[in-house]
Amino acid sequence: MCLAMPMKIKTIDGKTASCDAGGLTQSVRIDFIEDALPGDYVMVHAGFAIEKMSEKEAKENLELLEEIQNAL
Amino acid sequence: MLCEQDFKNPGNAAGTLEKIRQYAPSSGEIRIMEICGTHTMAIARSGLKTVLPPSIRLLSGPGCPVCVTPAGAMDMILSLSEKPDVLIASYGDLLRVPGSRRGDSLMNRRGAGAKVLSVYSPMEALQTAREHPELEVVFLGVGFETTAPGTAVCIREAASLGVTNFSVLCLLKKTFPALRALIESPDFAVDGFLCPGHVAAITGSDAFAFLPEEYGLPAVVGGFEAADLLGCVLELTRMITRKSPALVNEYTRLVRPQGNPAAKELIGQVFCSAPSDWRGLGHIEESGFRIREEYRQWDAWEKFHLTLPGSREIPGCSCAQIIRGVLSPGECPLFGSTCTPENPVGPCMVSGEGACAAAYQYDR
Ligand code: SF4
Numbered sequence: 001m002c003l004a005m006p007m008k009i010k011t012i013d014g015k016t017a018s019c020d021a022g023g024l025t026q027s028v029r030i031d032f033i034e035d036a037l038p039g040d041y042v043m044v045h046a047g048f049a050i051e052k053m054s055e056k057e058a059k060e061n062l063e064l065l066e067e068i069q070n071a072l
Numbered sequence: 073m074l075c076e077q078d079f080k081n082p083g084n085a086a087g088t089l090e091k092i093r094q095y096a097p098s099s100g101e102i103r104i105m106e107i108c109g110t111h112t113m114a115i116a117r118s119g120l121k122t123v124l125p126p127s128i129r130l131l132s133g134p135g136c137p138v139c140v141t142p143a144g145a146m147d148m149i150l151s152l153s154e155k156p157d158v159l160i161a162s163y164g165d166l167l168r169v170p171g172s173r174r175g176d177s178l179m180n181r182r183g184a185g186a187k188v189l190s191v192y193s194p195m196e197a198l199q200t201a202r203e204h205p206e207l208e209v210v211f212l213g214v215g216f217e218t219t220a221p222g223t224a225v226c227i228r229e230a231a232s233l234g235v236t237n238f239s240v241l242c243l244l245k246k247t248f249p250a251l252r253a254l255i256e257s258p259d260f261a262v263d264g265f266l267c268p269g270h271v272a273a274i275t276g277s278d279a280f281a282f283l284p285e286e287y288g289l290p291a292v293v294g295g296f297e298a299a300d301l302l303g304c305v306l307e308l309t310r311m312i313t314r315k316s317p318a319l320v321n322e323y324t325r326l327v328r329p330q331g332n333p334a335a336k337e338l339i340g341q342v343f344c345s346a347p348s349d350w351r352g353l354g355h356i357e358e359s360g361f362r363i364r365e366e367y368r369q370w371d372a373w374e375k376f377h378l379t380l381p382g383s384r385e386i387p388g389c390s391c392a393q394i395i396r397g398v399l400s401p402g403e404c405p406l407f408g409s410t411c412t413p414e415n416p417v418g419p420c421m422v423s424g425e426g427a428c429a430a431a432y433q434y435d436r
Contacts, residue, residue: 003110003424004110004218004270004296007278014090020427028094029195029222029225031221031222031225031334031338032225032332032334032335032338033334034334036400038270043270043273043326045218045219045222045270046163046192046193046194046215046218046219046222047192047193047195047196048137048193048221048222048225050221050270050273050274050332051273051274051326051327051328051332051333053325053326057324057325057326
């Protein structure tokens with residue numbers, strides 16, 4: 001039940017977004033995502049987006065992981 | 073975006089693994105506990121345990137919501153499903169969890185005529201109630217801080233739409249009081265925690281700062297890709313060996329120090345803290361969520377006058393010890409013989425995120 005999946009928002013209608021991941025489209029509630037916009041990546045868990053992800057953060061995260069590997 | 077890499081075919085993971093080996097103790101062992109069912113599964117699937125030095129032991133803690141729901145609660149739910157107009161809506165994982173009688177599960181009750189529906193989201197359960205005014209739909213609200221805000225949205229929506237044939241049996245649990253209870257238990261023997269990334273997305277990574285600050289335990293908030301897992305184990309091993317406990321957020325692409333304020337506010341609007349009973353950990357004060365008085369009409373505990381039966385365990389099942397990291401699945405005498413995923417004895421073998429199911433599928 002805890003499986004979470006990153007998805008991309010395609011369209012937004014009120015508190016519901018149509019999201020896409022790997023060709024799969026799903027309706028997702030975005031009640032607690034502030035300023036959600038089409039094109040944003042969100043982490044989806046049990047039908048709700050729990051948080052936004054940005055490509056910039058993802059890149060930085062990757063760099064951090066590399067840093068961990070290199071600095072130790 | 074990070075990609076899944078399989079440790080069974082090590083590529084650039086080799087460098088990280090080499091560093092982990094450098095920090096691993098040459099004698100004795102270090103014990104790292106993960107407290108999220110998704111981590112349990114991700115670790116098993118990646119094959120991580122097979123490539124780590126034997127002195128690094130990974131243990132599963134009380135992180136699978138289905139596994140920590142006590143047998144008594146399942147018995148209570150099974151009785152509720154006997155009411156002729158009641159439809160039980162639940163995340164699929166809970167359907168095969170037995171009560172204290174072997175083989176007695178919602179799935180089997182459905183075969184015998186009970187109305188049981190598997191849903192992906194609480195909103196689906198609410199929608200079913202709107203479409204079937206002749207039924208009393210009860211949603212089984214299990215999970216931790218990650219599922220709490222969505223359940224809160226659902227209850228608020230039921231209230232604002234005036235849906236009277238819908239209620240939530242709130243069994244939601246709080247991570248932090250349970251972690252404290254675990255750490256303070258007499259047989260606790262863990263050197264560092266891999267903290268649950270999706271709980272932290274809501275609560276914020278800072279909520280785990282008490283681990284190093286109050287208990288001197290290293291803590292890393294981690295994601296779920298293979299590269300995340302390796303990075304987390306390296307960071308934890310380094311902190312444990314150097315005796316320099318701290319909190320590290322490895323999952324920065326999702327988790328902010330303060331978490332998701334809108335989600336936290338929703339939780340506070342709909343729920344208050346209450347004592348809760350955990351399989352393996354027992355009764356813990358303030359470790360559960362209860363639906364606030366103003367939403368009592370949608371609270372299944374109130375609506376059906378439910379009370380939790382006293383503690384019951386499944387005879388022969390070691391889930392209670394496995395949830396505390398005292399035993400590993402292979403150390404349960406029933407593992408793989410009497411108890412298999414096809415014919416599970418306890419919840420740790422039923423749930424897709426249970427430690428026994430993960431060990432059965434990947435470690436044998
Ligand atoms: S192997 Fe089966 S009986 Fe043993 S602890 Fe796991 S779920 Fe319980």
